[in-house]
Amino acid sequence: MNIPELITRKFLFASDQPIQAPLYEIAIAQNGVFKRARRREMTAVIELSSFAVRIEELAIEKARVELKKKIPARIFAEILNHSRNSTDAANFTENLYAVYWDEQIEKYFWKEISGTRSFGSTIARDDDAAYQNALLEIHTHPPGCREFSNQDDCDESGKFRLFGILVDIHGEKPAIRLRVGIYDSFWEIPIELVSDALPENLTDLVKQEREQFAKTCKNLRNEVNEFVLIGEYYATENLTYIENL
Structure with missing residues (x-):
């Protein structure tokens, strides 16, 4: 009997090279090393490391999450409402939910799956x-x-799925953080990658942090440009002085 390898390692020679490993594969691409996996509802690629010098003979890969169908924004709203009603702010306990795809009906559903609950933890009914x-x-x-x-x-760890946390559910600005996990490797993602719309009344922490980071980088670039311009100004003055000697 020919038993397939659960994990494979390959060089990426084409950008559309299919993912074939039952669990996941490690792909060496032109621009880095990536962990890639697919399941019925989702394909995901996480960047493990990037190359300073590219391997031109290989194809370029990028980190991504692609769903067969995006999760309706109402699902996140319904889970938030349920979590608020299942515990009060004074006696908070964590709660756990699963969002799953029904292949026959071709729709997403959600279910509360907590087995035990406390202030700082919850365990699923596995x-x-x-x-x-x-x-x-x-x-x-x-x-x-x-x-x-x-x-x-x-x-x-040890799972291939999306993960999320809901924070400050009883506050004025409840927030959400999402990530994709491929067997012990995680990558945080904005909710717009997997939801058909931005859920109302939920702050996307990943998106917020990326926007703040981009703004900081832009400000730093402006400061560097100003420094370079001042340097060029003084260099021009010095050059003129030398030429007039």
Whole structure:
């Protein structure tokens, strides 16, 4: 019997080279090393490292997440409303949800799948079909806890799916953070990559941070340009002085 390799390693010679490994593959591309995986509902590529010097003989790859069909924004709104109603601000406990694709009906559904709940943790009912088939696993975090925790990293390793946290659910500005996980490798993504619209009343933390970073980089570039222009000015003065000697 010919048993296929669960994990493969390859050179990427074409940008449309298909993903064939049952679990995931490591692809060496022109511009870096990438982890690639696919399942019925999703294809995902995470950049593991980038090359300072490109390998021109290979194809270019890029980090990406592509869904068979994007998740309706109403799903995120419904989960937020349910999480608010399932616990109060004074006695907060985390809650866990699964978003899954029904192949027969061709629609997304969500389900609350918490087995046990406390202020800082929640454990899934791992025998629940919704959990087993989840495309997105999303849980609430205590107020102010806006990052995935070390425990989240541990719990979410060994899976290929989307992960999310909902933060400050009882506040004026509840927020969401999403990432894709490919068997122990994670990449944070803006919600617009996987949702058909931006959910109302939810701040996308990843998008917000990227916009702030881009603004900071732009300001730094402007400062560098001003410095260069001043340097050019003084250099011109010096050059004129030398020529007049």
